[in-house]
Structure formats: structure tokens, C-alpha cells
Amino acid sequence: MSDDRSSRTTDPGRDSARDPLARLGASDPLARLGRLSWRRPKRAAAGGTIVIGSLAVILVGLGVTVAIVSGVAAAIRDATKPSTAVPAVVAHGAVTERMSIITNTTGALGGQPKYTNASWTVKKDEKVTVIITSYDNGTAPLQGAQMMFDHVMGSTTGTETIGGKTVSSISDVTVAHTFTIDAFNFNMPIPAATGNGHVTVEATFIPTKTGTFVWQCYAPCGAGANGGSGAMSTTNWMEGDIKVVD
Numbered sequence: 001m002s003d004d005r006s007s008r009t010t011d012p013g014r015d016s017a018r019d020p021l022a023r024l025g026a027s028d029p030l031a032r033l034g035r036l037s038w039r040r041p042k043r044a045a046a047g048g049t050i051v052i053g054s055l056a057v058i059l060v061g062l063g064v065t066v067a068i069v070s071g072v073a074a075a076i077r078d079a080t081k082p083s084t085a086v087p088a089v090v091a092h093g094a095v096t097e098r099m100s101i102i103t104n105t106t107g108a109l110g111g112q113p114k115y116t117n118a119s120w121t122v123k124k125d126e127k128v129t130v131i132i133t134s135y136d137n138g139t140a141p142l143q144g145a146q147m148m149f150d151h152v153m154g155s156t157t158g159t160e161t162i163g164g165k166t167v168s169s170i171s172d173v174t175v176a177h178t179f180t181i182d183a184f185n186f187n188m189p190i191p192a193a194t195g196n197g198h199v200t201v202e203a204t205f206i207p208t209k210t211g212t213f214v215w216q217c218y219a220p221c222g223a224g225a226n227g228g229s230g231a232m233s234t235t236n237w238m239e240g241d242i243k244v245v246d
């Protein structure tokens with residue numbers, strides 16, 4: 001018996017149109033395949049170049065688009081910066097309160113010294129820098145329990161400046177006044193000005209609670225034998241109030 005397959009391949013009456021090898025149209029199928037395999041990489045390479053080139057153009061385009069969109073988005077962000085973009089640590093504000101100690105300007109109370117700007121409103125947890133310019137050249141030496149007020153107390157640095165010079169206390173006999181807020185244990189001793197000049201004293205404190213608090217002078221700078229009358233017993237001369245709000 002002969003093999004069916006070998007008999008078919010050798011069948012001279014075979015329809016070449018149905019022969020897959022014949023349809024390739026090559027006398028040598030391997031050569032044909034070889035050409036194809038030779039040409040395919042070339043086309044693939046050419047196609048790949050086109051594809052890569054196209055991809056590159058698209059990517060560059062995308063990059064430009066992304067850059068433009070990012071730029072626009074950044075511009076929009078900058079223009080409408082939300083409050084959440086603010087750093088978590090909020091910087092406290094700072095205010096300066098200026099006071100003067102004046103004398104003999106109105107003749108009231110016998111020309112006794114008087115603090116100006118007796119009442120303020122400040123914010124809790126915000127630095128308050130107090131600058132006091134005193135034109136009073138008289139002393140009111142501290143006595144008894146008030147001797148402690150020759151020291152600076154409760155300032156952010158533990159010191160004050162007098163005419164720009166940093167000190168933590170002054171001699172009790174040179175004290176003319178104090179600026180004292182008991183509620184914040186804050187105290188600024190104010191020395192007497194010399195001659196007809198003035199002295200400028202500066203210190204900073206931070207009010208840590210809300211409410212209305214009294215400030216006062218602890219030097220016996222008023223009238224009478226103990227200095228407790230006159231200015232010292234008159235509202236808004238040697239005492240006042242500070243309102244601290246949220």
C-alpha cells in the first residue's frame with residue numbers, strides 16, 4: 001500500500017490554486033519566506049520609526065499640554081490660594097502700645113504725673129510691645145513690699161530697654177513709676193528722666209488670657225505723705241485697664 005500523503009504530493013493533477021505554497025507565488029517557498037523575513041524587519045523598523053516618531057510627537061505634545069495645564073493650574077492656585085495652604089504654624093501678630101508719662105501740662109491735680117493712653121484692647125497670644133516715654137524727672141523711690149518692682153518681670157526676654165540699653169532691673173531709688181499688670185505678672189520699672197529730657201522704656205509681653213485687667217503704677221508717685229493720693233488715687237492717671245480679646 002502506498003502512503004496517501006506521498007501519493008497526494010506527487011499527484012500531478014493537484015490544483016495549484018489550492019496549494020498554499022503555490023499561492024505564495026514563489027518557486028522556492030523558503031526564499032520567499034526569507035525575503036519576507038528580510039523585508040519585515042525593514043518595514044517593522046520603518047513602521048517602528050514612524051510609530052516611535054509619532055509617539056515622541058505625542059509625548060512631547062502631551063508634555064507641553066501637561067506643562068501648560070500645570071502652569072495654568074498653578075496660576076489659578078496662586079490666584080485663589082485656599083486658606084488651607086497657610087502653614088500650620090500660625091505666626092502670632094504683634095502690636096505696639098505707646099504711652100507717655102506727662103507732667104505739668106494741664107495743671108490738673110497740681111501738675112502731677114499722668115500716663116496717657118490708659119486703656120487698650122489687645123489680642124490674646126499676640127505680642128504686645130509697650131513703649132513708655134516719660135517726661136517726669138521726679139523720683140518716687142519704692143518702699144516696703146513694692147521694692148520688688150524695681151525688677152523687670154514677665155517680659156518675653158526678662159528684660160526691658162531704657163534708652164536702648166537692656167536691663168533686668170534698676171536701682172529702687174531711681175524709680176519714678178512702674179507699669180505693672182498683676183494678671184500677667186508683668187512689670188516695667190520706669191526711672192526718672194534727667195533734666196528736662198525724657199526717658200524711653202520698652203518691653204514686650206504676651207497676654208495669655210482674655211478679660212479686662214488692671215494695670216497700675218506701684219511707685220508712690222502721687223500726693224500726700226505716702227504718695228498714695230492725687231495721681232495715685234485718680235482713675236486713669238496711674239492706673240487703667242487692658243482688655244484682651246480672642
Ligand SMILES: [Cu+2]
Binds near residue numbers: 176177219220221222
Ligand atoms: Cu506712678
